[in-house]
Amino acid sequence: MAECELGCLTRQCLAGRRLEELRLLQEQIAAWSADLNARQRGVDRQMTAEDVRRKLKSVYSKIIL
Template sequence: MLKINWCYTPKHGSWLNIAENELSSITRQCVAGRRIGSIEKLAREIKAWSTDINNKQRCVDWQMKIDDARFKLKSAYPKLRL
């Protein structure tokens, strides 16, 4: 059985872009142009793809520090008051 874990991300900001990029990658590299006959086979294909991708140690190169982000993107990175 395929289980989908929903992870809610901010509407604006870097995490949403990363999630969109991963979904685009899996579509293009794993399932595009193919007909997969069952959920079980789809789960195996996605697991094999994600294992391969994770073994390649891809990462995100963050270009902006948190203080810069809070200054430039005030609505996406609000400053917390303690």
């Protein structure tokens, strides 16, 4: 989920822009974040935890899932 949000931040807020000052960058990110949080979007998970455990068992056989 964090990777999705960082990707959205990059595309929607920062894409193609050069921000000269850290303060301006912080203000832009705060405004973007406040708008995003106000909409309360969620993540639509397509797989259950049990599906993931079953599917990844062979890949991560040494990790207890």
